[in-house]
Amino acid sequence: MIFKNINRLEGEIYFPGDKSITHRAIMFASLSNGRCEIKNLGLGRDNLSTIRIFRDLGIEIKKNKDRVVIFGRGLNGLKEPQNILDAENSGTTIRILSGILSAQPFFSVITGDKYLVKRPMKRVIEPLSLMGAEISGREGNRYPPLAIKGNPKLKAIEYELSIASAQVKSAILMAGMYAEGTTVVSEPSKSRDHTERFMKSLGLPVKVNQKKVSISKVSEIPSFDIVIPGDISSSAFFMVAGSLIKGSHLILKNVGINPTRTGIVEVLKKMGADISVFNERYINEEPVGDILVKGTGSLKGVEIKGDIIPRLIDEIPVIAVAGAFAEGVTLIDDAEELRVKESDRIKAMVTELKKMGVDVEELPKGMLIKGGRKYKCGKINTYGDHRVAMAMIVFGLISKEGVMTDDRSSIEVSFPDFIQKLNEVIK
Numbered sequence: 401m402i403f404k405n406i407n408r409l410e411g412e413i414y415f416p417g418d419k420s421i422t423h424r425a426i427m428f429a430s431l432s433n434g435r436c437e438i439k440n441l442g443l444g445r446d447n448l449s450t451i452r453i454f455r456d457l458g459i460e461i462k463k464n465k466d467r468v469v470i471f472g473r474g475l476n477g478l479k480e481p482q483n484i485l486d487a488e489n490s491g492t493t494i495r496i497l498s499g500i501l502s503a504q505p506f507f508s509v510i511t512g513d514k515y516l517v518k519r520p521m522k523r524v525i526e527p528l529s530l531m532g533a534e535i536s537g538r539e540g541n542r543y544p545p546l547a548i549k550g551n552p553k554l555k556a557i558e559y560e561l562s563i564a565s566a567q568v569k570s571a572i573l574m575a576g577m578y579a580e581g582t583t584v585v586s587e588p589s590k591s592r593d594h595t596e597r598f599m600k601s602l603g604l605p606v607k608v609n610q611k612k613v614s615i616s617k618v619s620e621i622p623s624f625d626i627v628i629p630g631d632i633s634s635s636a637f638f639m640v641a642g643s644l645i646k647g648s649h650l651i652l653k654n655v656g657i658n659p660t661r662t663g664i665v666e667v668l669k670k671m672g673a674d675i676s677v678f679n680e681r682y683i684n685e686e687p688v689g690d691i692l693v694k695g696t697g698s699l700k701g702v703e704i705k706g707d708i709i710p711r712l713i714d715e716i717p718v719i720a721v722a723g724a725f726a727e728g729v730t731l732i733d734d735a736e737e738l739r740v741k742e743s744d745r746i747k748a749m750v751t752e753l754k755k756m757g758v759d760v761e762e763l764p765k766g767m768l769i770k771g772g773r774k775y776k777c778g779k780i781n782t783y784g785d786h787r788v789a790m791a792m793i794v795f796g797l798i799s800k801e802g803v804m805t806d807d808r809s810s811i812e813v814s815f816p817d818f819i820q821k822l823n824e825v826i827k
C-alpha cells in the first residue's frame with residue numbers, strides 16, 4: 401500500500417482511550433475492592449497484554465465492545481501465576497507491574513517480545529530491590545525476563561530518579577502503596593503524572609510537590625467507573641498531518657490534555673501551526689478537550705530540548721516529520737531516552753528520513769533536520785515500532801512521491817484503527 405500526496409484532511413475524529421491511562425485503570429481496578437467499569441479503553445496490543453496478565457494473576461475481566469468490566473479482588477487478591485507472564489511489546493506493563501509484583505507474597509516471572517527483552521530494567525530493579533523485593537534479570541539484572549520474589553513487607557524509600565520516567569516513578573509508587581511508611585520519588589523533569597492523578601481520584605494518600613511525589617501505605621482501593629480520555633499521542637499524527645496539508649480542517653474529539661502530555665501542541669504552535677484547544681473539562685482528575693487543527697500548509701523549524709522532552713517523548717518521531725517539511729532548521733536534543741524505546745527512535749527516524757532525501761543529521765541525543773519539500777518515493781522500515789510506522793505514513797501523505805511500508809502490524813500496539821480513521825478524513 402502506498403501512502404502519498406493527499407489533498408486535504410477534513411472531519412471529526414474520536415480516539416481510542418489513552419494507552420498510559422488505560423494501563424493504570426486496569427491495574428487499579430484489579431487491585432480495587434470490587435466491580436469497575438471502564439469505557440473507551442485503549443484496546444491496542446499493549447493494553448491487551450496488561451489485561452491478559454491480570455487474568456493470569458487471577459482477576460476476572462469481561463470485555464464487551466465498548467467497555468470492560470474488571471472484578472477487583474483487593475490489594476492482596478492477586479494469585480501466583482502458574483506460568484511466565486508475557487508483556488509482549490509493552491514497556492509500561494512490565495515496568496509498572498514489576499512494582500506491584502514486588503509486593504506480592506509469591507514468585508513470578510515476566511518477559512516480553514524480541515524488542516522488549518532488549519529494554520533496560522535496572523531502572524526498576526534498583527529501587528524495588530531497595531524496598532525489599534528480590535528481583536533478577538538477564539545480563540546482570542539489566543534486561544528481561546525478570547524473576548520477582550515479592551515481599552509482602554516492603555519498606556518505604558526516598559528515591560531520586562536519574563532520568564524522568566513515568567514508568568519507573570509509577571513502579572515505585574505502586575510498590576509504595578504496600579510499603580510501611582511513606583515512599584517518596586523525585587525526578588529531574590516532570591514526566592506524565594497519570595498514576596498520581598489516578599491515586600488522587602481514588603482518595604489514596606498521595607501528595608505531589610512539583611517534581612516530588614509521595615505515597616503512604618494504602619489500606620484499600622475503592623472500586624470505580626471511568627471513561628478514558630482519547631489518546632493525545634495517537635491524535636498527534638493527525639495534528640501534524642492536518643497542519644502540513646493546506647486547507648485541512650480536523651476536530652480531534654475528547655482528547656486527554658494533561659499538561660504533562662501537551663508538549664506536542666506547544667511545539668506545533670511554536671512552529672506556526674493553527675491549533676486550538678476548546679471545550680475543556682475534567683474526567684477523574686484528567687483534563688480533556690477538543691482540538692481544532694486548521695491546515696496552513698507551512699511550518700517553521702524550532703528547537704526542542706530540555707524540560708519539554710518528557711512532555712512529548714512519544715511524539716518525537718512525528719515531530720521529526722513536521723521538521724522535515726518545515727522551513728528552516730529543527731533541532732531535537734536531550735532526548736537520549738528515545739534510544740531505548742520500542743526501537744532506537746533516533747536512529748530509526750534519521751535512517752528513514754534520510755532514505756527519503758531529507759537533510760537530517762543524527763546527534764547523540766537527538767537530530768538536526770533541515771526542512772524541505774521535494775522528497776523521494778521509497779519503501780520504509782518500521783523496526784517493529786508503532787510510532788515510527790505511523791510517523792512515516794504521515795510523511796508519505798505529505799510528500800509528493802509517497803512511501804510504502806515494510807510491515808504495518810506494529811501499529812496495532814497502540815492504535816489498531818489508525819488507517820481506518822485516516823481514510824475517514826482523507827478528502
Ligand code: S3P
Pocket residue numbers: 419420421423492564565566567568570591592713714737
Ligand atoms: C509511559 C511512559 C513513557 C512513555 C511510554 C508510556 C507510561 O516511558 O514513553 O510510552 O505510560 O508511563 P518512560 O517512563 O520510559 O519515559
